[in-house]
Amino acid sequence: MTETMSAPAFPTQRQCPFHPPQEIGEVRDGEQPISRVSFPSGDTGWMVTRHADIRAVLTDPRFTVRNRRFVFSSQKQETPPPRRGMLLSMDAPEHPAYRKLLTREFTVRRMQHLRPRIQQIVDEHLDAMAAKGGVVDLVEALALPVPSLVICELLGVPYADREHFQTVTADLLRLDITFERRQAAVDEFDRYLGVLVKTKRLDPGEDLLSDLIARADAGDELLDDEVLVSFAFLLLVAGHETTANMIGLSTAVLLENPDQLALLREQPELADKAVEELLRYLTIIHLALQRTALEDVEIGGQLIKKGELVALSVSAANFDPALLDEADRLDITRQPVAHLSFGFGPHQCLGQQLARMELRVVFSTLFTRFPTLRLAVPISEVPFRTDMAIYGVHELPVRW
Amino acid sequence: MKVLIDEDRCCGAGNCALAAPEVFDQREEDGIVLLLDPAPGESQRPLVDDAVSRCPAAAISVVE
Numbered sequence: 001m002t003e004t005m006s007a008p009a010f011p012t013q014r015q016c017p018f019h020p021p022q023e024i025g026e027v028r029d030g031e032q033p034i035s036r037v038s039f040p041s042g043d044t045g046w047m048v049t050r051h052a053d054i055r056a057v058l059t060d061p062r063f064t065v066r067n068r069r070f071v072f073s074s075q076k077q078e079t080p081p082p083r084r085g086m087l088l089s090m091d092a093p094e095h096p097a098y099r100k101l102l103t104r105e106f107t108v109r110r111m112q113h114l115r116p117r118i119q120q121i122v123d124e125h126l127d128a129m130a131a132k133g134g135v136v137d138l139v140e141a142l143a144l145p146v147p148s149l150v151i152c153e154l155l156g157v158p159y160a161d162r163e164h165f166q167t168v169t170a171d172l173l174r175l176d177i178t179f180e181r182r183q184a185a186v187d188e189f190d191r192y193l194g195v196l197v198k199t200k201r202l203d204p205g206e207d208l209l210s211d212l213i214a215r216a217d218a219g220d221e222l223l224d225d226e227v228l229v230s231f232a233f234l235l236l237v238a239g240h241e242t243t244a245n246m247i248g249l250s251t252a253v254l255l256e257n258p259d260q261l262a263l264l265r266e267q268p269e270l271a272d273k274a275v276e277e278l279l280r281y282l283t284i285i286h287l288a289l290q291r292t293a294l295e296d297v298e299i300g301g302q303l304i305k306k307g308e309l310v311a312l313s314v315s316a317a318n319f320d321p322a323l324l325d326e327a328d329r330l331d332i333t334r335q336p337v338a339h340l341s342f343g344f345g346p347h348q349c350l351g352q353q354l355a356r357m358e359l360r361v362v363f364s365t366l367f368t369r370f371p372t373l374r375l376a377v378p379i380s381e382v383p384f385r386t387d388m389a390i391y392g393v394h395e396l397p398v399r400w
Numbered sequence: 401m402k403v404l405i406d407e408d409r410c411c412g413a414g415n416c417a418l419a420a421p422e423v424f425d426q427r428e429e430d431g432i433v434l435l436l437d438p439a440p441g442e443s444q445r446p447l448v449d450d451a452v453s454r455c456p457a458a459a460i461s462v463v464e
Contacts, residue, residue, distance in 0.1 A: 059458060096411065103412030103431030108421075338453045346411050348456035353414050 007036035007044050010311060012072075012287065017384045018253050019328070020283065020315035024049060028316045034302040037311065039071035040175075045309030046302070047288070049316035051323045051340065053300040054289075057310055058345035060299075063291035064091050065347060071309065072287045072389065075178045080186075085227030087234060087350070096346060098222060101215075102231065105154070105208050106350055111357040114154075118361045121149055126369050135376040138396040142366075143247035144240070147358055151239035154354075155232060156200060156207025164192050165236045173241060173389040186233075193229045208235075235351070242284060243355045245385065245392025247362055250278040252382060252393055253330065254367075255375050260332050264363065265371055271364035274332035275356060278363075280339035281330050283315035286391035289343060314340040372400045402463045403448060405435050409459040419454055420447035433459060 011023040027035055028049035037047040048054050057063055068089050069077045082089065087099055104110070122142075129141045148166065152159045171177060171185040197213065204210035209232060216223035254261040264274050288311035293304045304310060318339045319327040342349035349355070367373060375382070376397040383394040403423060412431030416424035423444055425434040440448060452460045 059456075099411065100430050100432075104427075104429055106414070107412070107426040107428075107431045108414040108417040109426065336450075342413075344456045346457060348411065348413050350413075353418070356418075 007038045010037040024316045040074040041071040041077050043071045048312045051317040051320040054312045054317045055344050062294050062297045067292040073175050085230030111353045122361050135399050138398045139248045144244045147240040147243035156205050156209040169237045169241050193232045197228050243358050245284050248393045248396050249282050265367040268364040271360045275359040276336035277332050277334050279341040280318045283318050284391045288313050370400045404461045405433050406459045409457045411457045413456050415454040416451035419451040
């Protein structure tokens, strides 16, 4: 059957910087929670909005991650060449085999061991902020450097080289970047990481990359330099920008919700629950997760045909009344729910326990250290990252 | 209550160890789920239910 009508655009316009677009909620709660949409790239597909439906797609092996055309860019897109070891674009059975090489590095216990060091890094950055005084950009002073330094130390990447991955990541996440520029950024980063792997082989340290190189050299059949570079690429890019944006955006939303901020300042032990609620409420993966049907599949009563693209609105799912009551209210005392901010299924965020630990340390410390922290500009002047694949704030000028 | 785990399905996300640390842990070598207590007391039920609902791989089940 051919399409006789063009599908409505996937909604991306927010009415409020802290809420997903209203239309997405209307679709989720309406007659057709799985509906045809068109994307900035010109592609059409299905938008999936309900929590249960998205979980069904993400745990169904009949959907593939391999088709990684970036549909939220209006630039002409091609499918990037496949690369070995890039977990984001691998299906079972290869995917779990490769993922398993990394899982031990990110266990709950490992992250608890890291906590004192993370606390030290956060404290040092807050000290520097206090010494500076006046108006400070919280993104530059805290949100970006903390997760960057943590992932550098964990991986064994020199923090002095952070320009390399921060610039490349910023490029990669821009929605308007051309396919060619994106590939050029990837190639340049691959070159840097390739040199780093060779350097580390000659001069290993106490870090994840050295450990993986040792396993590769000991004959682990899945690990070689191409895979090591893919792993390092993924962990560096995914490991700092996401957490950085959660820190910046969470601080902004708390400063705009003084009752919640007061609760957290007076009871820093609420940080664990607060972090879970902030992850749900802010859903920095603000556009959608993408999958493609490998065969005809029925999801939530809707037939998805072989080859069709599905865009999973995790932000819609995180506000689904079937998941929780009063979803529109930020409530840091809420019992945590099974939000989808880290995704779900076999590809659920590998670094989620690290992200949680960093966010818990930051939000149990920031407001006790700076009880009078406030925005230095009206919220309407804060630049939100509507132009990026990961939502957040570009800058957050604060004073105290 | 009896808790069952499916190691083959587990993807090492660690959410069970976070939700119910007295019932679940993760193996040192690969992060795969370790069942510390296959028959936890009733007081653990809400925590185990939370672990079940947050497991991304549907690797945990509870039988009465």
